[in-house]
Amino acid sequence: AQTVTQSQPEMSVQEAETVTLSCTYDTSESNYYLFWYKQPPSRQMILVIRQEAYKQQNATENRFSVNFQKAAKSFSLKISDSQLGDTAMYFCAFIKTNAGNMLTFGGGTRLMVKP
Amino acid sequence: KAGVTQTPRYLIKTRGQQVTLSCSPISGHRSVSWYQQTPGQGLQFLFEYFSETQRNKGNFPGRFSGRQFSNSRSEMNVSTLELGDSALYLCASSAGSKSETQYFGPGTRLLVL
Numbered sequence: 001a002q003t004v005t006q007s008q009p010e011m012s013v014q015e016a017e018t019v020t021l022s023c024t025y026d027t028s029e030s031n032y033y034l035f036w037y038k039q040p041p042s043r044q045m046i047l048v049i050r051q052e053a054y055k056q057q058n059a060t061e062n063r064f065s066v067n068f069q070k071a072a073k074s075f076s077l078k079i080s081d082s083q084l085g086d087t088a089m090y091f092c093a094f095i096k097t098n099a100g101n102m103l104t105f106g107g108g109t110r111l112m113v114k115p
Numbered sequence: 116k117a118g119v120t121q122t123p124r125y126l127i128k129t130r131g132q133q134v135t136l137s138c139s140p141i142s143g144h145r146s147v148s149w150y151q152q153t154p155g156q157g158l159q160f161l162f163e164y165f166s167e168t169q170r171n172k173g174n175f176p177g178r179f180s181g182r183q184f185s186n187s188r189s190e191m192n193v194s195t196l197e198l199g200d201s202a203l204y205l206c207a208s209s210a211g212s213k214s215e216t217q218y219f220g221p222g223t224r225l226l227v228l
């Protein structure tokens with residue numbers, strides 16, 4: 001079974017600054033995908049970024065980037081130029097390759113962006 | 116394309132009753148997964164349907180069941196409701212069957228009194 005751990009229950013950052021959210025996972029699988037999802041106070045879960053484990057290059061999406069360390073089983077999310085709209089719960093998630101669509105989530109990090 | 120829709124958005128039931136929640140996936144998506152979100156347990160996988168077949172099931176009692184129709188719409192049913200079933204139930208759809216990116220609906224907030 002896979003486990004996903006987010007060690008920072010809450011974080012805050014000043015608007016326009018950079019913040020990094022941590023995620024570690026445990027698996028015996030070699031092929032998998034990792035995701036960061038964002039859940040704003042309105043509750044709609046939104047995909048932030050996706051990383052394929054077989055790719056060494058870290059994924060980026062505009063102000064969002066990841067630091068994927070496969071050997072260390074670490075998958076952190078960096079948010080640059082933080083905006084008030086980034087205030088949300090952030091969930092790290094894991095899915096095995098070719099095993100259906102069953103996500104395993106971490107406990108989440110509540111991020112507050114302060115003006 | 117329209118996103119994932121879930122109905123109803125809010126529901127209040129009493130212990131012992133049963134409830135049915137509905138999920139319409141993004142057009143063309145064939146996989147629907149259900150998750151339960153609670154403050155104590157976080158996000159937990161319930162089950163996944165693909166082409167009307169249940170492919171994966173999480174560690175939930177048999178009171179939780181689901182089905183998928185030929186148009187990919189899915190329903191989940193909880194029988195004999197317990198207080199602990201109070202949660203946000205999220206539905207997610209994905210295009211295919213192999214570790215696809217999942218797109219979530221707004222959820223159904225269930226309160227059991």
